[in-house]
Amino acid sequence: MALARVRSLTFTVSPPIWSSTRPVTTNGSGRVAPSRLRRLAAGLDTTAIVSGVLGRAKPRDIRYYVSSMSLEGVNRSAERFVTTLAREGGMKLAPRIFSHPRIPLEKDAVRQLRDAAQLPGVLDVVGMPDIHVGYGVPIGCVIAALDIVCPAAVGYDVNCGMRLLTSPLRAGEVNPKRVADEIAKRIPLGEGKNNYALDKKSFRRLVNKGVPGLADVDIPQLAKDLRHDWELVSEIDNIEDRGSLPANANACSDGALKRGRTQLATLGGGNHFIELQAVDRIEDEAVAREFGLFKGQFVIMLHSGSRGIGHQVGDDYMALGRQIADKDRREMVNRELPYFRLSEKHADDYLGAMNAAANFAFINRHLMALLVKDAFLTSYPGVRLKLLWDLAHNIAKFEEHLGNRILVHRKGAARAFGPERMKGTRFAHTGQPVLVPGSMGTASYVMIGTEKNADTYASINHGAGRVMSRIAASGRSRRGRDLRGRRAAISDEDFARAMEGIYLISENIRTVKEEAPQAYKDIDLITEAVVGAGLARTVARLKPLAVLKG
DNA sequence: ATGTAC
Numbered sequence: 001m002a003l004a005r006v007r008s009l010t011f012t013v014s015p016p017i018w019s020s021t022r023p024v025t026t027n028g029s030g031r032v033a034p035s036r037l038r039r040l041a042a043g044l045d046t047t048a049i050v051s052g053v054l055g056r057a058k059p060r061d062i063r064y065y066v067s068s069m070s071l072e073g074v075n076r077s078a079e080r081f082v083t084t085l086a087r088e089g090g091m092k093l094a095p096r097i098f099s100h101p102r103i104p105l106e107k108d109a110v111r112q113l114r115d116a117a118q119l120p121g122v123l124d125v126v127g128m129p130d131i132h133v134g135y136g137v138p139i140g141c142v143i144a145a146l147d148i149v150c151p152a153a154v155g156y157d158v159n160c161g162m163r164l165l166t167s168p169l170r171a172g173e174v175n176p177k178r179v180a181d182e183i184a185k186r187i188p189l190g191e192g193k194n195n196y197a198l199d200k201k202s203f204r205r206l207v208n209k210g211v212p213g214l215a216d217v218d219i220p221q222l223a224k225d226l227r228h229d230w231e232l233v234s235e236i237d238n239i240e241d242r243g244s245l246p247a248n249a250n251a252c253s254d255g256a257l258k259r260g261r262t263q264l265a266t267l268g269g270g271n272h273f274i275e276l277q278a279v280d281r282i283e284d285e286a287v288a289r290e291f292g293l294f295k296g297q298f299v300i301m302l303h304s305g306s307r308g309i310g311h312q313v314g315d316d317y318m319a320l321g322r323q324i325a326d327k328d329r330r331e332m333v334n335r336e337l338p339y340f341r342l343s344e345k346h347a348d349d350y351l352g353a354m355n356a357a358a359n360f361a362f363i364n365r366h367l368m369a370l371l372v373k374d375a376f377l378t379s380y381p382g383v384r385l386k387l388l389w390d391l392a393h394n395i396a397k398f399e400e401h402l403g404n405r406i407l408v409h410r411k412g413a414a415r416a417f418g419p420e421r422m423k424g425t426r427f428a429h430t431g432q433p434v435l436v437p438g439s440m441g442t443a444s445y446v447m448i449g450t451e452k453n454a455d456t457y458a459s460i461n462h463g464a465g466r467v468m469s470r471i472a473a474s475g476r477s478r479r480g481r482d483l484r485g486r487r488a489a490i491s492d493e494d495f496a497r498a499m500e501g502i503y504l505i506s507e508n509i510r511t512v513k514e515e516a517p518q519a520y521k522d523i524d525l526i527t528e529a530v531v532g533a534g535l536a537r538t539v540a541r542l543k544p545l546a547v548l549k550g
Numbered sequence: 551a552t553g554t555a556c
Contacts (some may be wrong), residue, residue: 135551157551191553269551308553311552394551416556470554 017149025071081533091117097127100529105430121148130465136336139412153409158310160362162435170280176545182375190507190550204249210359243362248352259308310357389433393462416449438523474517503546
């Protein structure tokens, strides 16, 4: 973000937002010239660098956001892809939204950002270009905090995430229909259980350890189902946090554990999918080569999460947060935004339970990938798929940002570490891969983070983001409206046209329209915003051949 | 997202 340099300026400030983008050289008290004030008020210039002292940060690392203006509504900043909201009411800071000018901002999602900015102890609120309404906090945002954790800022689908498997084959050498059918035989789609139920004790041990815990667990039926020999623990350097977060399964309710025990290696419903894809375009030859990607290549993308256990953990702890707030007469911004102070035991419990669910999700995707690999190897003897990357896009984690330990909540936002933060890994020269799916039937992207994404706490969008509610999309309600308030049901014909040439296996044909391409924002436009804002770069564009949906 | 609500 380009920062204006001013000699002097009178203002009150929101909490500091650290940025490594530029050192501060100017002085921060005094008056601002009327011409500049007009620019600020017009939203052309909403940031200013000043020196100052606040908190533990070094003065030169601080950028204050001007918040003394009472600006109405949303201000378009001079930066084409950044919108800074006016700070008003009880907001602790001015949230920013990275988006594309051609994508209209959903009013209710913006309101949710304002609400989140009122949380006590919140440091920063940043909307992603795929932002849309979620429970309490929008999907497609980053909430940075110093001393609270907010379960709604993680969401119900803890560690919903992406995984990409690469093949050495060209798409023309593969029959996607056959592969999709083979996968469907092995992985339950939609609401469903598997044959890999674990006893309570083994399950607890497994989710405490994450993917590496698969070494110690015995799943006889899985061994029978797999026709080839696989190391259960493999490729963990290609999983975010090596598939293992510091978990405490004892902080999960019995109900949460019970739901999890029977759902390993199941896809789930909603926007979860397995997609067979072809590499459509290479945008960065050197990085693509490092990642083992080439034009025309056959790859498989998987999108799933923590299923019942994550949902239950979210439910349990949001209920607990509300209960405690009521008991202690602690104020909540609204009923959907309970939170815990990090000094409270409940915060540790939530984070431990959340990480147990997160580990479940890593294991879930890992096992499904194994079944996919096995299916593929059966159809194409000698061809083993390789894991490029597995990432979490619904999670809260402690990270260093400019010398401070910050709890970064990413809800529908993907971590996008550049090369610097990937030191000591095989991605030290490229940055981590970031997997960004479009909607069913449209393109997906492989991206890499830059060193310039401190503004979003090293995060980018997690996908395309809805533009139409589920109810509106499936036409279940006559009063169905899209998120801009227009009446919009998708006809069967329109749906078929959007999916033309793509082989679709769907568990529930009645609800699959909720995931229609028309219900989502334009992934190419969103990617343009992310690249334009300097948050990430594109490596490859992928197009769908076949989709398996819950 | 979700044993798609208590």
